Amino acid sequence: MNISDLQSFIAVYHLRSISSAALELNMTQAALSKRMKALQCDLQIQLINTENRRQLVITEAGDLFYQYAKEAILRYDKLQLDLNDYRKMNTGVIKLGIIPVLAQYGITQLIGQFKQKHPSFNFHIIENEGVNLLSSLTEGKIDASILRDTQSNLLQDSLYHKIPLVNDELVVVVPASHPLTRKAKLKPQDLANLELVTLLKGSGVYEPVITRFKSCGIEPHVFFESAHIETIIEMINHSQRATFLFKKSAEPFVTPAFEMRSFSPPIYSQQQFVYPKATRLTSIGEFAKQLRQLFQYKITSEQENI
Template sequence: MDIKQMHYFISIVENDFNISQASKILHISQPALSQTIANLEKNENIILFERAHGRLQTLTPAGDVLYQHAKEIIQKYDDMIKDLQEESTQLKGTIKIGIPPVVISVVFPEILPTLISTNPEIRFEIKEAGAVELKKDLLLQELPIAVLLRPTGLDSSTVEEVVIRNDTLSAFMSSQNPLAQKDNLQWTDLHNQPMAIFDSSYMIHHQLLNKFSSQNVKPQLYLQSASWDLLLNSTRNSNLFTVLPTPVAQYYSSPDVIRKEFKHPLRWEVVLCRRKKKRYSRIEDYVFNYMKEYYQSHKKG
């Protein structure tokens, strides 16, 4: 019994025992496929299929045993071929990474250019979206790597999480805003105040609404946006305030906008995530570990 025979056998089973359909997928003739299975049964002295009126109906107990083992063998064979092919080439290919826009600006300004310039054979596709959307894409296997915010709500048995930044959220407002006169803020200070906030695709949106609910605070939500610079700019000549990651202050310089800390701030914990699986591509493993090691050696917060 060889790999090709096992592959043909699995294809028949997974096409509902329809030899005609399996032969089309395998790009061989139906008689040739039937003969291959007949030879396999004869050579191994086993009956793999229950038959009725000349048609395959289901697997025999022996066929079921072969099916389970053959699937494992084919998977290991495919993994071996991929490993050999990857070992014979440089790191080359495409990797998709999901990162929220504010995280790109605050956490990734140095590492991304370095990672890209030192790996010219790797094509990086960066998806910028809120953590809520990126979490969904990670679970749907549309993204191999995603940068999210805790609490992620992900199962630690299926997703690996590495903390790459630990900070807080702060309030940003015009220097003329009445709240600007306070040394620091209580959450209750925000009650009935006009506010600009991230839209619901962002985890910070949900963190804040949960906090407001727990404190019985009801700000007036005048603006919701996916753009953190729009949120900041909206506060410059108005009484609007917004709540953003504290490090944003380092990347946004305007004498018209000031930052105020909360006495009991919400945490802003950024995590690098990937699904746990038996095998990662070389590129996926390399990029994830590169980023993980970089942030562990440049840890802030």
Template sequence: MFDVRRVLLLAEVADHGSLTAAAEAAGMTTSAASQQMSRLESETGQPLLERFPRGVRLTDAGAALAARGRAIRRELRAAEADLDSFARLDRGTLRLGSFPTVSASLLPLALTRFSRKHPGTRATVRSGVLSQLLEFLHTGETELALLWDYRWNRIDDDALVLTHLLDDPTVLVVPANSELLDVPEVSLTGLSRQDWIIRADNHPVAEVLRRSCRLAGFEPHIAYESHDYQEAQAMVAAGLGIAIAPRLALTNRRNDVRLIPFGSDVPAPTRRILLAQARNRTPTPAALAMTAILHAVADKFTGSALDRNQLGSVRHSSSARTGR
């Protein structure tokens, strides 16, 4: 097997008609170029150049090999152009992992910004539960993934690089005419007699409710098990009970429910929203660009508090009570 770099130099000799000009184009001395050609002839086992006082001429074998060298040079230049286009984000695909509440709140804005800034790069998203998202990262099916955790189930994986994006607090969801809107500070201990709407199928927010209520000294009475946050909101609006949810899950809030922050007696857990990538893989330019955008969008969500009506900060008199 012969050295491809010498084949590329032979192509330069063919193009320029002399070793001196080829050496100058390759950034070496004429003597070094001559030595490289001699070594290439030794590797191929036959003469490639006929040397004359005023230049060189390629043998038939040299001309054939030089043609191959030109083809290799073209492919290498095309490869450089490909890599340059990926670096400029003019083409390529970014593979993301996400979960429903972030996909319905933070991620759309990030994807919109990314597509506007880098229209040549296509973004794909795979949604899943936490275990699936971790698997996607480990297998390389996704480059980046949005994850979440609570203080009792911190993600501890040395194979991943985790970046904190924002904290997502738990809030109370009540009907728009709830008497709880008139309470200066809602405490979990004061909600022991309430009926609760809970997420079904061992959903993480169901664990949040049970943990929080037990910490406050009671077991919640479950009136309904919902399968998504819109269904939970509808049951709250109908007076069937109250609910808790991460704030990001309620970006699309019904106009007949309100959100109330918890008091400080037994703080409701706050989940972390994290951005993860595999530690053993160098981030692509597309991944780096999306990482910057996600941080900017997370800052926007952190810095913009929910509106006063949405948080239930506008108190009003009402004799109606939530359904028991």
């Protein structure tokens, strides 16, 4: 039994579903089922009952185990944070994780502006998918990260600061000649029979899209997954396919050959600057404050130029 086993059980406990928990944990349903069986075998007691395929049931032992697992995770997270602070107290470098599409939000320029005003700050910037940055943050491998709220929501508010930076809307992108452009807004039912192209699992795009489809009882036909927006746009060009992107991320790539449509109801997400409350690096708090001010200034300037 390890920390990953505890985290997996907590997800199953919260969602009461192996399939939903597997999606949240970015693993296959079969792998999660195998992990739960191994955990129960290790403990020599049944924690969950899956005989009823419609409703997963937590046993009394499962309820008790959840309380201890939750406390163990809290203690483990605090241990990692405390040890990591001791490891890096003398480095003077902030390790900052960012998701790949942040270039479209001007984050690299904002960091450059901040460094000009505060030359004593040093950064090691690491670009990765949100789900990987989330793991790096909880394991203490990075000091802070800019994440979508779809990922930061998995972190406990009692342990992490989550500073809002900018909101964005998840939209459907189709070729300009696509029949769906006749509609102002789209529902999963409109897309049910289409081949869909999407960013990878863990991107912060895949998860809310799949959740919206499944909430309507529709299994989406995902034809192609990629980590690159350019590839995704090319895959839907001259076709009847559709893809999903956040509006600000998509704008540099959406030429007149493509059109964007909102979901009905719309799906919004927020970029957040996330860092541990227990950090000993006071520079992170100062950077978070300045970064938010720079984002707000950028947003105000863009609105004035419209």
